[in-house]
Amino acid sequence: MEVVKLNNISRFFSLGNSQVNALKNVNLSVNKGEFLVLKGSSGSGKSTLLNIIGAMDEASTGEVEIAGKPLNKLSDAKKSKIRQKHIGFIFQSFNLLPVLTALENVQYPLSLQGDKNSKNKAIKALAQVGLADFIHHRPNQLSGGQMQRVAIARALVTQPDIILADEPTANLDSVTAKSIMELMKQLNQQGITFIFATHHEFVLTQASRIIELKDGQIMHDKQKAAA
Amino acid sequence: MLFRYKIALLNVLRNRRRSVLTLLAIQVGVISLVLFGGFVASMSDGMRENMIRSELGHLQIYKKxxxxxxxxxxxxxxxxxxxxxxxxxxxxxxxxxxxxxxxxxxxxxxxxxxxxxxxxxxxxxxxxxxxxxxxxxxxxxxxxxxxxxxxxxxxxxxxxxxxxxxxxxxxxxxxxxxxxxxxxxxxxxxxxxxxxxxxxxxxxxxxxxxxxxxxxxxxxxxxxxxxxxxxxxxxxxxxxxxxxxxxxxPLEIKSWSQLADYYHEVVKLFEGVFGFIKVIVLFIAALSIANTMMMAVMERTPEIGSIRALGATRYEIMMLFLTEAFYLGIFGSVLGVLFGILLANGITLAEFIMPTPPGSSQSYPIRIFIEWPVLWQTAITGIFVAVIASIYPAFKASRLLINQAMRSA
Incomplete structure (x- = not known):
């Protein structure tokens, strides 16, 4: 089952009088349960592609479908609903809300959906990432690895179709990065689709599929047997 | 929904210096209006009672x-x-x-x-x-x-x-x-x-x-x-x-109000002056609130991007900032009213003598009335101005592009 379908998408940015082509005629199809890594040098278009898949940016041309829903002509409010229900995000800088506890950070996306059982679901998600004892800690009371675990719990608590992770291990030491990757791999084995943008070698070894981008174009699309 | 109120409240408490600046702007506005409103009320009341108890009485009865x-x-x-x-x-x-x-x-x-x-x-x-x-x-x-x-x-x-x-x-x-x-x-x-x-x-x-x-x-x-x-x-x-x-x-009755044209003219003049000063005070307060709310939006741009990425709509972002403004409006107005009451009582007790007004033959000490309608109307105005002044910053926040907002970290 396809959870992401990109049909000939391009993304142009205007930079003064010139135009920068961040993505050029990209076609991509991602199936449920994939552990896909986007690799490429800085400026290759990884983040732009993730943003478009995550309904946070719009393709200049081409068509985007997430979980069978076309994004192209959707209003901003409807795109927000797509992000709420179908997409989870894990960011390089964790991006937790500093005023909320770990539990509240995980509850927040559920509260946007009006979920009345958000507390129990959030506690369960935090337990799933090994933070059952830290639910009342604020982000500034957690280590980098713990913050990223909270971010993972926040991403998976809504049971999305895809989790997008932009350099999720870049701000972590190698030991913590490895444990975070192992956690995500475990979640992937439970059926959650992951799409990463990363340089991290360990992540590449875990990927079921690696797509290499260069100058906004897919250079290689390599399917691997599960690691 | 409850989270919005909680996040907004915690954000108000989070950047204390900015919140204090906003609260000060609201308080100064509210205090000014409480004092001036109370002063105008005391002037009107004094003039009315002076006319009633020197010449007009409360009513007069004549042959039809x-x-x-x-x-x-x-x-x-x-x-x-x-x-x-x-x-x-x-x-x-x-x-x-x-x-x-x-x-x-x-x-x-x-x-x-x-x-x-x-x-x-x-x-x-x-x-x-x-x-x-x-x-x-x-x-x-x-x-x-x-x-x-x-x-x-x-x-x-x-x-x-x-x-x-x-x-x-x-x-x-x-x-x-x-x-x-x-x-x-x-x-x-x-x-x-x-x-x-x-x-x-x-x-x-x-x-x-x-x-x-x-x-x-x-x-x-x-x-x-x-x-x-x-x-x-x-x-x-x-x-x-x-x-x-x-x-x-065959009799007719006239009330003091029907006989006191001069009083009505003066009250109208006072109300005009009060209205004009009110607009200026509220405009200055609104500018100050809008400025500090704009600072809040700039400080929290990456956070706004994250919240949007998690699925918050533009409306949710607007409401988040307007709720913060509402809290600031409530705190600022309540404090402003309390300080206004204290100052009004202090000024009344001090008995500062006013210069003799035009057309009058007496000087009198400044009295500032604490009038409930003035207090609650001013408090509501303070809250209203705080929310109105925050509409533009909140709108700007809601219109931030998610990927750009997150990159500004």
């Missing part, structure tokens, strides 16, 4: 047609002694009436032999008038008493203009009710200050029998009624009108 035709045929529109007795009996039976007193109006010339000045005069019952005219002050000599059969009180301006002294005799010339000319001698017993300079320049008060002799009548122009509460005026007028109608008495 007196105000329209009384100046043409005065003898036809005077109340007789029997009217006086009957009306006094009716009015004194009404709850809330403090007193009722007759007056006979006249105009004419007052002369000291060298100089004549046009005057307006009242024949009064000095005992009752002393109670009614509590706002009138004796500036020289003493008050008028019933036994001063030819005694007269002169307005301070008139007293000065005639260069007279207490005990001097002057001649009062007036036309009688049937149009003839008559003159009586009066003895100056004192000078009075009504608080209104124009009145003080022309007023003379003499005993009612003396005025009736001058006018060749035993009638009176009007009955002036003083109530214990100004707020009861309309209720008492309604009751009296019903009784007069029932008794088939």
């Amino acid at each position: 047609g007196f105000n329209q035709y009384g100046h043409i045929e005065p003898e036809k529109y005077l109340l007789s002694q029997s009217d006086l007795t009957q009306i006094t009996h009716i009015v004194e039976a009404i709850t809330g009436v403090e007193l009722i007193t007759p007056r006979l109006d006249f105009s004419g010339l007052l002369t000291n032999g060298n100089q004549s000045i046009a005057i307006v005069g009242n024949g009064i019952n000095p005992d009752k008038e002393a109670l009614l005219s509590s706002a009138i002050t004796i500036t020289q000599g003493e008050d008028l008493f019933p036994q001063d059969s030819d005694g007269a009180l002169l307005g301070q301006g008139l007293f000065n203009a005639l260069n007279t002294k207490v005990g001097d005799y002057l001649t009062l010339l007036s036309s009688t009710t049937d149009g003839a000319v008559n003159a009586v001698d009066i003895k100056v017993v004192g000078a009075i200050n009504t608080g209104v300079r124009d009145v003080d320049n022309r007023l003379i008060r003499i005993n009612l029998p003396h005025a009736q002799d001058l006018q060749f009548t035993d009638g009176i122009s009007r009955l002036v009624v003083l109530l214990s509460e100004t707020d009861n005026t309309q209720v008492v007028i309604k009751q009296l009108n019903e009784i007069f109608e029932k008794e088939k008495l």
Whole structure:
């Protein structure tokens, strides 16, 4: 089952009088349960592609479908609903809300959906990432690895179709990065689709599929047997 | 939904310096409006009570047609002694009436032999008038008493203009009710200050029998009624009108408000000035609030991007910032009202003397009223301005592009 379908998408940015082509005629199809890594040098278009898949940016041309829903002509409010229900995000800088506890950070996306059982679901998600004892800690009371675990719990608590992770291990030491990757791999084995943008070698070894981008174009699309 | 209120509250508490700046802007606005509103209310109240208790009473009763035709045929529109007795009996039976007193109006010339000045005069019952005219002050000599059969009180301006002294005799010339000319001698017993300079320049008060002799009548122009509460005026007028109608008495009643054109003009002027100052104060407060809210949006741009990425709509972002503004508005307004009350009481207790206002003949200490309508209206205005001033920053926040907002970390 396809959870992401990109049909000939391009993304142009205007930079003064010139135009920068961040993505050029990209076609991509991602199936449920994939552990896909986007690799490429800085400026290759990884983040732009993730943003478009995550309904946070719009393709200049081409068509985007997430979980069978076309994004192209959707209003901003409807795109927000797509992000709420179908997409989870894990960011390089964790991006937790500093005023909320770990539990509240995980509850927040559920509260946007009006979920009345958000507390129990959030506690369960935090337990799933090994933070059952830290639910009342604020982000500034957690280590980098713990913050990223909270971010993972926040991403998976809504049971999305895809989790997008932009350099999720870049701000972590190698030991913590490895444990975070192992956690995500475990979640992937439970059926959650992951799409990463990363340089991290360990992540590449875990990927079921690696797509290499260069100058906004897919250079290689390599399917691997599960690691 | 609950999370929005919680996040907004925590954000208010998070950046204390910014929140304090916003609260200060709201508080200064609210305090200014509480003080100025209370000052205007005290000025209006003081002026109203001064007019009621120096000249007008709360209501006046005339023979029907007196105000329209009384100046043409005065003898036809005077109340007789029997009217006086009957009306006094009716009015004194009404709850809330403090007193009722007759007056006979006249105009004419007052002369000291060298100089004549046009005057307006009242024949009064000095005992009752002393109670009614509590706002009138004796500036020289003493008050008028019933036994001063030819005694007269002169307005301070008139007293000065005639260069007279207490005990001097002057001649009062007036036309009688049937149009003839008559003159009586009066003895100056004192000078009075009504608080209104124009009145003080022309007023003379003499005993009612003396005025009736001058006018060749035993009638009176009007009955002036003083109530214990100004707020009861309309209720008492309604009751009296019903009784007069029932008794088939051809009478008309005017309230102090109908007789106090000058008061209404001044109140209108005060309200205009207050409105103008209100707009300026609120505009300055709104600018300050908008500025600090804009700073908040800039500081939290990456956070806004994250919240949007998690699925928050633009509306949710707007509501988040407007809820923060609402909290700031509530805190700022409540604190502003409390400080406003403290300052108002402090200023009133300090009894700073105001310069004599134009048209007035008295200085008085600043009083600032604590009026509930002013307080709650100002508090609501403070909250409203805080929210309105935050609409643009909140709108800007809601329109941030998610990927750009997150990159600005």
